[in-house]
Amino acid sequence: MAEVATFSSSGADVITRTIELEENIPSILSAEELEDTFDIERTVQEIEKGQFNRIALQFPDELLPHSVPIFKTLKSRLASDRELYVLADTTYGSCCVDEVAAQHVDADALVHYGHACMSQSSRLPVIYVLGRKPVDPSHCADSFSETLKSLQASEKKTILLRYDVAYAHKADEVITQLRQRLPLSRILHTPISLIAHPAAERQQGSSPHLNNTSNTQSTSPSEDTRQEGSSPEDSVILYIGGECLTLTNLLLTHASYEVFSYNPATRETRLESGRTNKLLMRRYGAVQKARDADVIGILVGTLGVANYLPLIAHLRSIIKKAHKKSYTITVGKPNPAKLGNFMEVECFVLVACPENSLLDAKEFLQPIVTPYELEVALQPTQTWTGRYVLDFGQLLREHKEGLENTEIREEDEPEDLDEPVFSLITGKYRHAKRYGGADEPATSEDADSSAVILRNQEGTLLKMGDSAAAQFLQTRSFRGLETRVGEDAPSLLEQGRSGIARGYADDRRDESQETS
Structure with a gap:
């Protein structure tokens, strides 16, 4: 039994597990402390000045014990026609404004409590209540x-x-x-x-x-x-x-x-400056892994920070220009189990606020880089001065200025796309896969039975030759259950079991045991 317990669990440890929260504010506050710590009067004034009717109150996990007292205090100060909603378990990082959850209640403003990255919002007005930590x-x-x-x-x-x-x-x-x-x-x-x-x-x-x-x-x-x-x-x-x-x-x-x-x-x-070189060298290693990747997943880590959509479009553009394949993925808060489902993706680029862009990828199967690191990785020459950018707007502005100052010509593309590339991670030369090239005419060799095909509205079969996921599926030993359409005869319908799980109507185990 001890060996079995090592590899299996009843799940009781998940239910009884104690979660340690870094809470610097006492769980019980007096009315005066609540007023001072969470700026109740200023919040009421801003709501009335903005004439907001449906207000979402966003709390991080460590401040949830204070959500009910704050809700009741604000409700007693505001007009009766104003509605308040408490938001918890944010879609992405708690430091970001959760506009997705606020839109579910059709809120026209949001009050953000606790630590905030102060990223520019894209849709809703935001009132920040940062809390007040003591300092002399x-x-x-x-x-x-x-x-x-x-x-x-x-x-x-x-x-x-x-x-x-x-x-x-x-x-x-x-x-x-x-x-x-x-x-x-x-x-x-x-x-x-x-x-x-x-x-x-x-x-x-x-x-x-x-x-x-x-x-x-x-x-x-x-x-x-x-x-x-x-x-x-x-x-x-x-x-x-x-x-x-x-x-x-x-x-x-x-x-x-x-x-x-x-x-x-x-x-x-x-x-603190002595830590800078170590941090940059660690990120430089992630850049080299991204340079070796042929399939890149654009991981959406925010839906509220301004300019995230133009940045995703920019990332798709530079990935395509580098003849690599990209997939846009949104999984909420990323963890190794979620990203482990995308085995064909060799590297992820996280589009999130500056404070959530840097993830410790030791537990993840694939490296996770920032948009700026991906830009450095996709450069033709491996040059990096140590400069680092995390702001969306600055990245897009520099890209726009680069397009205005540089004339893009087709002859700037490398002549030989099949030239081997040296990898600093493995120390060997490798032949990179090339996606997004010119369409070639289909040959008899392409019409192989293992090719992934799609039938369009006209009934024509189209080969999915530029799909990284399809190519990865062909290399797997297990590809799912085979449908065998048209090969096996249809099964006959039979009467199923009836009753409840502990004793079906056709279950004769009890009768056999009594007979024996």
């Missing part, structure tokens, strides 16, 4: 200034302050304290707007009360320093927050900067 501005400024002076980094002309969104409420106090301790430095930061406007309406300016809004993705540190005339060598980035994806993305996208982080929980400051 005086100790934070002292720790930063002492660390900078000890490492002689205080000689930098420009200091760029970045922080986790939960510490935005103390950002101004930290800046004031830093200016007192570092008077010779210019301290820059991008304020966070707690109201997000849909991309299309923001351009048209159709909602005055939501105009002139921005988010954390609006300007990057490099753009700030460029506007101030400073270079990465003359600048340093200070980050307030613990170890998280936001810090990882900051290190990747600003590899040429010195980055110092202050963790309010441990009250410690440390230099």
